[in-house]
Amino acid sequence: MVVSSAAPACRDMAPSLGIPTVDMSAPAGRAELSRQMVEAFAERGFFKAVNHGVPPHVAARLDAASAAFFAQPAPEKQAAGPPDPLGYGSRSIGSHGDVGELEYLILHTDPEAVARKAKAIDREDPSRFSEAVNEYVQAVRHLACQILDLLGEGLGLRDPSSFSKLITATDSDSLVRINYYPPTAAGDGDVKGPSSVGFGEHSDPQILSVLRANDVDGLQVLLPDARGEDAWVQVPADPAAFFINVGDLLQALTNGRLVSIRHRVMASTTKPRLSAIYFATPALQANISALPETVTADMPRRYRPFTWAEYKKTMYTLRLSHNRLDLFKVLVDEGGDQE
Template identity: 50%
Template sequence: MGVASPTPLRTKKTRAVGIPTIDFSLESSILSQKIVQACEEYGFFKVVNHGVPNHMIATLEKEATDFFAKPALVKQQAGPPTPFGYGSKNIGFQGDMGQLEYLLLQTNPHSISQASKSISANPTSFSCAVNDYIQSVRGLACEILDLVAEGLKVPDKSVFSRLIRDVESDSCFRLNHYPPAPMPLNKWDPSPPLNTASSRVGFGEHSDPQILTILRSNDVEGLQICTHDELWFPVPPDPNQFCVFVGDALQIHLP
């Protein structure tokens, strides 16, 4: 879960293209075909009717907003990230470029319960919000991976989702918070000098090493996806949808 950077920096051309949006109310065989096609052609798609309850999303978002609104010294009590915990840093000018603060947690109820003591004045409220959200989104992730396996005609339909369901899974949960934009979005220069304030972005060009990333963005512009022909296209934010990214670990299994 995160907020898209409101000041994207791209040195390459951008264009608007149709973004694959998949309705999870469709029949399973149709879903599997659409998901595999989106994975192969874009490595990315959005899902609607995903089944994650709105009240869970709203509760978690409030907990996250309350935490990041705290003074820096208070937030630092939840860090440093080793690798889990609170972190605040400027990302380097190679690869992931930008500025952000974040909470990185293990998707383990006990670990979250322990971490919550230094995150929230009401640890039970925070841990319940996070655990409920993780459980629901994990279900969505497993369903997506089972449909990918079905679409690829893999004999064992749970071959991918087992990586997430396993009690020893190394899945992570991350909350990102980005600094305010230095200028309105509609005035940004797509190729400014790197030493100017307008070059600041929340997260730069990168791919995700894991099998799958499921992102919910607040209603903020900025997220862009790079196509196979190295053109960038914007992904308009929609709080009612989830963005799904194919990670490097899954990409090697796709044609």
């Protein structure tokens, strides 16, 4: 089981220190919406998106297809794995000893790749599963692009689409991960129990993560409290909303102005939790460098340019609980131009 780094137990925090919510219907106007996103990402590293425009039936269809897969006997599910890194996995997260109380599917978002994997996931009707995934990916990719373009506007980028162009490239390395957390032996309805880590403390390495889950709590984020001390904050479940996380690459692209959020999932619950995460990711050879507008005399360049392939390779050599981008900075520090 993943053991997170030392941190206070999860506790309630004042609303002003809690979960930022952004209404994507933009009742206050586009400029105000982009300002809210920049503020939420800068202060918290994530926000809850409501009125996001993703049709409910799209999420419901993916949930149904996913639940049907995870309900199968273990031997049938194992035929879709082991994850290499795509496919079905259970408990073991990566190759460095991280484990959790979950089962999962990891899929590349390329429709042809999904169709190939669907043959082992839904043998009765592979197109049923692949169509559900592809429809979902199309919808959440559109949402991710909206958010990234608004973020570009809010940051005053000369080309506000600088971020979204990275994930719409034909050779994008974007993934979708479907996690299933069955009720654990320790399940007593208390998701704060330290002995039932479903997915341990980590940050997401990609540009942006778009997460949606069913009505079961479990997601926790590490935020500073009123005293400036880190505390685990329970994120109330809301199946009608999406939770948007800053990833490591977005931290690098903004020269550290936006910081990737550290989070975990607790699985000590009497009900199964089902979640789907779209990881917005550039092509493997895409160059990642702080955009010129984010580098100033007061904020010199923090990271040397690197490719997603380079960072991905380094990231996969580490355990979940490492602060991966900070460690990567040490590994590739050029000196002089660094902070």
